[in-house]
Amino acid sequence: MNNPSSNINTNNLDRTNDDLHWLLLICGHVITEEYDSDEQKTIPEAVMNFSSEQVKYCDLKKCVQIAQHILQHPQLDLTDEIIQGVSPVTQCMVAVLKLSEIERELCSKGRFEYISVQVAVSLTWFIRRLAANYLGFDEQSYKDVSQTLSVLLGKGSEMLEFLTNYFLSKVVTNLQMWASESDVIKETADLFVTLSIKKESSLIIIKNELFWTLANNVISNHMPIQLINEEYKRLLIKGITCSCLNNSSDEYRLHFDRSIFQILNQRLQSIVESIHTLVEQIKLNNTSKLHCTTALQTFYSENVLSQISTLINSYCGLIEGGSRCSSIQITYLFEHSQQTLQYILDLFDFYHNYSDQVQIILELFTLYAEHVLVYLNENHTKLFYTYVLRLLQIFTKCNYGKKTKEINADEDFNGHIYTLLNCLNHLLAKDFIDFSDEPSTNTTWAPPIRDFDLSVLEINVGNVVLYGLIICLPLIRSDNLLKIPSISLCYYKLVSSLCEQHSECLFRLLDTEQFSIFLSTIKLGLDNYDNEICKMCLETIQSLTLHIIKQPKQYENNEKSKYLEHFLDYLLQEIVTTTTTLSDLFDTLAGTIYTLICAYPNQFYNFLGQMKQQDDNLTSIIDRFVHDIGQKHDYNRKIKISFTVKFETFVTDLRRIMKK
């Protein structure tokens, strides 16, 4: 590559790049371990031990000098003589850093013919794993800490700061050099997130002007950020948010607020207010109506739609980044996004015909439900439920009686339903997980949203989720969406959690027809799906039946109770007629049957009577079973467990006789 000649032997170059690619992978796999985003990784113990042993052969000062000089002088000779006295792990890292510098220099001189995309991917991958495993590693985790690694990369070391800033510059140059190469950008975005999540490195990069220039470019969607995929832009914003809020400093939170949060909010406000102004002007039907109509159309151009998606996507990245931070920071994000959520609901209404925009807004609310809701106090929680209710209202309005022949509309719609069900599932999780603190003292709340009549529905999670379910159910049934595995799993998980916590809502808010339709989906789940979904269906039946048991007088001769009663016959019939083993499900099945027997004892004895009439041979078994379980059936956990044992014996004896 030092040869000034313009004749390149492509074969040799390819072979060299091949070797570099594989060497990077080998080194990376030897000295680092893979991690997922939630994991705090550290140096593999074997490498630490090896490095410790090598210390006695190393010149510590030289290790640091070599590492620093290589970044300033990529032409630095790395012959065996020079490298003598440098630890092997340091040698490896230094060689990779040298390669990175050479790549950057070739790009800056326009010598692109030498550069390999594959090597760029592997190089960034290696640096990402190095950052995750090595930067500011926790010395407490090791019995023996290698002095070399401690000096080079330990917390508070000078070299740590130097390398972290170098890795940040790697992110920036990659975004400039490789914007069109999605594989490189993916690794680059992941590297940036890694640097942001680690507390030590985030505190370093946030003091670097390069960080704030990058943040500004990303938020403004300047070139070359415009060229990269939305998924990776979201990761970049996640990283920016995490870095800014990953500490307790008010200074950086204020800087984040000014440079990121407020910019996004102002942009959103400007769009929504422009749309409102134009719509109002059109309604006035005066001389400027034609001009306003034409102006409003500009908000539907592909270019603007793309920018709307980018804006909402930015909020998604913001929430994902904030979710890695403390509860105080998350609460701060919510308190400053109330007006944002209202504006986004307005956009949801305006763009209801545009599936991409609908999808990204649904995703944003799902992220709030997943990551923010568990930290909100009671008032904030209620407010969020109100926003979700409005979201559901608009979704209903826009899909009521909808029929379309648009290309791929069904796939888009399935995506909407899945995301909505996911959002509702996360809402329910608040029942189980609640990290909220004292009520907020923030007085800058937005007023309750405009056109939703709160008196119609008490704002609690059961009602909100049920409302969402009522909306989704007809849409799911009309297109038979339960045949799609992801949607069916999400749906049954939702209904079983809802019935476990809020079964009374279903009895109170569903009319008889809706209740019947709801139970038909449960029967569908029992008939057609695997054990995981069957179990959820059985648990749903149990929860609903338990509700009836607790209030027998209220549900005497009640239609809904009669629908539920059918499951007793159905499940007993299944047990009797099926030849497959039910070992995985048996406990849940027995528990459900027990609960149904407690609610509908007469029906249970009728069924047994019919069985005896059909086959005399079963009489003694049935009588023995009835004697064992006793006549009185008050629901009790202990009795339920003993019932399961007796029921298992009964079923085994039954099947033995029926086989003969």
Place this chain on the structure above:
Amino acid sequence: MADTHAGDAFDDGNEDFQTGDAGASNTYPQQCSALRKSGYVLIKGRPCKIMEMSTSKTGKHGHAKINMVGIDIFTGKKYEDICPSTHNMEVPNVKRTEYTLMDIDNEGYVSLMDDSSDTRSDLKLPEGELGQEIRTRFDNGDALKLTVLKALGEEAIIVCKLENEPKK
């Protein structure tokens, strides 16, 4: 009255934003790497929705090429194209406008009214199931909203929905 359009809304001092104006062109250029699945692109002169995108490389260490499979948004015909990731492709401006259905004449032409109370009668009922559904619902007395898809001067009715919201 404020002279408002999307350009103003996105103007926060950033001059790089591209925005549409009144009488905007039917397409705009976008680098291939910025395209995404479910987005739109012009393939062989036809406005297509991107169904699949995959990346292959020019040589072992070369730059990415994007393979795209798109479906014509009007005819449903499948088109494919390959483009280096650094090259530009044309993205059609695809508009959706909602109208209230006022009438269907004997020849199948529909009378439509938009949100600004302007009317038009130049579109026919779509062929197939959707067209039949619209006619059936209209004959039943249902209030209907139709969505018209427009791109590169071509238009078609693609969605029908009921205007009255369901009871809560």
